[in-house]
Amino acid sequence: MTQSADDLLTRTAGQLIVSCQAYPGEPMRTPDTMARVAAAAVQGGAAAVRVQGLDDVRATVATVDVPVIGLWKDGDTGVFITPTLRHARAVGEAGATVVAVDATKRPRADGSTVRDLVRLLHDECGVLVMADCDDLTSAVEAAEAGADLLGTTLAGYTDARPATQGPDLDLLRTVARELPGHPVVAEGRVHTHEHARAALDAGAHAVCVGTAITHPTSLTRWFVEAMH
Numbered sequence: 001m002t003q004s005a006d007d008l009l010t011r012t013a014g015q016l017i018v019s020c021q022a023y024p025g026e027p028m029r030t031p032d033t034m035a036r037v038a039a040a041a042v043q044g045g046a047a048a049v050r051v052q053g054l055d056d057v058r059a060t061v062a063t064v065d066v067p068v069i070g071l072w073k074d075g076d077t078g079v080f081i082t083p084t085l086r087h088a089r090a091v092g093e094a095g096a097t098v099v100a101v102d103a104t105k106r107p108r109a110d111g112s113t114v115r116d117l118v119r120l121l122h123d124e125c126g127v128l129v130m131a132d133c134d135d136l137t138s139a140v141e142a143a144e145a146g147a148d149l150l151g152t153t154l155a156g157y158t159d160a161r162p163a164t165q166g167p168d169l170d171l172l173r174t175v176a177r178e179l180p181g182h183p184v185v186a187e188g189r190v191h192t193h194e195h196a197r198a199a200l201d202a203g204a205h206a207v208c209v210g211t212a213i214t215h216p217t218s219l220t221r222w223f224v225e226a227m228h
């Protein structure tokens with residue numbers, strides 16, 4: 001789905017985005033399964049979905065009628081969310097409406113910058129960009145580069161900030177205050193209804209929930225641990 005930034009922002013303002021991801025070796029890690037999970041989330045009211053991997057992006061785009069935020073995780077250390085221009089182009093070509101990229105200031109394997117990624121995705125692929133940030137500095141850089149959505153996705157997953165219990169509300173508040181006009185999605189550790197509400201109150205444009213909706217292994221483990 002090709003979409004203007006204005007359309008995307010109108011559709012997602014104050015809404016829930018659901019991240020549908022299964023990890024290597026997990027039973028639900030098939031594109032068809034993730035597309036069905038995404039469709040179930042849309043039935044429940046998700047305004048957009050976020051999916052990982054080229055096959056999952058293709059399968060989900062063919063299944064749901066809401067914007068698909070696509071990413072390609074390559075590895076699990078350092079910069080691994082859509083880490084290079086090659087990865088970004090491939091996610092765009094797979095049909096994502098928005099491509100999510102690591103927007104931290106850590107060096108990328110191909111030497112590209114967030115500005116290079118945004119330019120490629122906007123000018124060559126004609127898709128929108130979500131910048132997965134880890135602190136205010138990376139959010140400022142991504143906003144200046146022209147990212148359409150900022151996300152707190154990587155806050156607590158790099159050296160920039162400690163991991164909070166629940167979403168990083170301080171970072172959300174700071175980004176919303178310092179970068180008015182640059183919508184920021186609360187993503188990462190939104191585990192309860194209260195977290196989602198607090199994120200909106202802190203200035204989030206939208207809230208993205210993954211694990212607490214779409215990852216049954218973690219949900220089961222949370223119950224099991226609470227019982228022991």
Ligand SMILES: CC(=O)N[C@H](C=O)[C@@H](O)[C@H](O)[C@H](O)COP(=O)(O)O
Binds near residue numbers: 081153157187208210
């Ligand atoms: C740090 C990282 O790799 N985050 C990933 C980004 O796509 C996903 O593994 C998360 O599930 C997603 O951000 C949603 O967050 P949560 O599952 O906490 O609701």
